[in-house]
Amino acid sequence: MTDKPKTVIIGTDGVPFEMIEHFAQTGVMPNTARLIADGTFAKMQSSIPEVSSVAWSSMITGANPAEHGIFGFIELHPNSYRMRFPNYNDVKAPTFWDKRDGKSVIINVPSTYPVRPMNGVLISGFVSIDINKSVYPPDLVPTLQSFDYRLDVDARKAHQSMDLFLEDVEATLQGRIKAYRYLWDYCDWNTFMLVFTGTDRLLHFLWSAYEDKNHAHHAAFVDHFRKIDEVVGEIAGKLTDDDLLIMHSDHGFERLDHEVFVNYLLAENGFLQFKQDTDPALENICPDTKAFALDPARIYLNLKGKYPAGNVNPAGAETILDEIEDLFTEFQIDGRKVIRDVYRKADIYTGPYIESAPDLILVANAGFNLKGKIGADALYSKGIFTGKHTQDTAFLLIKGPHNPEKLPNPPKVSDIPAIFM
Ligand SMILES: [Zn+2]
Structure with a gap:
């Protein structure tokens, strides 16, 4: 690993500003609390609409939907009413890793499937279907499989039993952590990005467990955030004061009525x-x-x-x-x-x-x-979900060399690449 300053981005899908603030203040996320104390912490605007495919496409390109071409999870074929699902091939603006010098390691960013060659490592996130189209370089697939790496939480399990669902959320998190630890030393990178998406699934199904301390799954919900905070602490401990650490979400969440x-x-x-x-x-x-x-x-x-x-x-x-x-x-x-x-x-x-x-x-x-x-x-x-996305309560946390004056107030997801480009 060279001594050049590094940029590390930790994405947490769907986590609202108020939740990070609450978990930081109540001791659930002590490492995040330290970053907040030493850095810039702000409420951030998601894309419009505030769905993950649009928000992440905006975040990784620094562009708005009319520049990157992703307006939602569904589009229609030209001159027809037949639906199709846009994917990474439809993202028409370059990503920051396409434009940035040096190698990048990018893990689990939504809307990056199917992967294509790039300078470093790319493991695509939601909606990834086939592992063989989700990993670049492809010879990493067997290593990831040895970690029981999962492309996504199996949300169907929540319809069977919340216990099964929570087991799946935990197994997915552990596979993701193993992959990040392995890839940290895999190549000489300038930019490392790790996204947790189990948070979004938890927030959809178990917002009720977050709000209600007596809920059967309250402890499991909080524990998931404690584990993410441990990873935040581990990563922060590997960085120097010259490195930049960005933590953020793509949109917020709130109770669904x-x-x-x-x-x-x-x-x-x-x-x-x-x-x-x-x-x-x-x-x-x-x-x-x-x-x-x-x-x-x-x-x-x-x-x-x-x-x-x-x-x-x-x-x-x-x-x-x-x-x-x-x-x-x-x-x-x-x-x-x-x-x-x-x-x-x-x-x-x-x-x-x-x-x-x-x-x-x-x-x-x-x-x-x-x-x-x-x-x-x-x-x-009202269906099975108890939480829903919000447009105006994502969060942005920056620790390391940056100029807070240069950030718009409030910042938008598409402003993130400008922090380090
Ligand atoms: Zn999302």
Whole structure:
């Protein structure tokens, strides 16, 4: 290992600012507490929408969705209503490791599957399917398998039993830690990035266990964060004062009160219609349809020329957008306004791929989780999840040489590469 200053990034998927602050203050995360005392600690804005694929693509490229091309987990094939899942090949802006001098080791960053050759090591994160397409250089695969390395937590287990799920979260964490320890000395790197994503899975299923000290899984929940803090302490102990350590999340989390189905409200108000006697699917929408939503709350006008059953003329687009904006601005459940902000694409995105952006993007108020599901049987419901993402409560913690004055206030996920580039 050379003596050149190093950059280390520890990502914790979904962990909110307030939770890190709480665990630092209450002794669960003493190593993180020391970094907070010696460094810069700030609340950070996630991407819009605040889903992992968009947030991580923004973080690793330093770009906004109209520059990197990732607007959500789902896209439509051109001139069709058929869905597809964008992956790393769809990320159109270069990542910081593509631009930076020297070798990088990058472990478990979401939206980096399938991996491609780079200067160092890349192990892709969520959604990685085949281990043989998830590891560069590929000859590392047998070593990772000997660590029982898992690409992701098996969330299906939570539907069987929370105990099984927690075992899987723990095994996934241990495999990740073994991989980081092995790769730390594997090559002479300048940048090392390690992302924990079990946190996001825990927060979705067991936010209730975080809030309730008497919950059967409260201790296991807290213990997961204690273990991450031990890794933070171990890594901080390997660095000098000249090295830079960044810890952050991609979005925050909070209690989930209601899953809210955006397409249900569009259909109820006549903007979205399905052909009679067909399954509710985008392929079966009537030509009268004015707009539809893709997960989580990206609304697209059914534009003539853009879609097979498109019927909205560009000249009439503004009027329809105004009507939909009014509908969602006024929308209430139990006397509470559901929507915090309605954005037009030009309000929040700028770049060469803006034509692919949704026409309207909704961000919800506290407690409401917006969903783009087609064919929901009610306007809102409550499923197995007890936690949901937040847009404005991610966190950023920086220890080492940096200029806090150069950071925007509040910082955004896409500002992170500028800290060390
Ligand atoms: Zn996430």
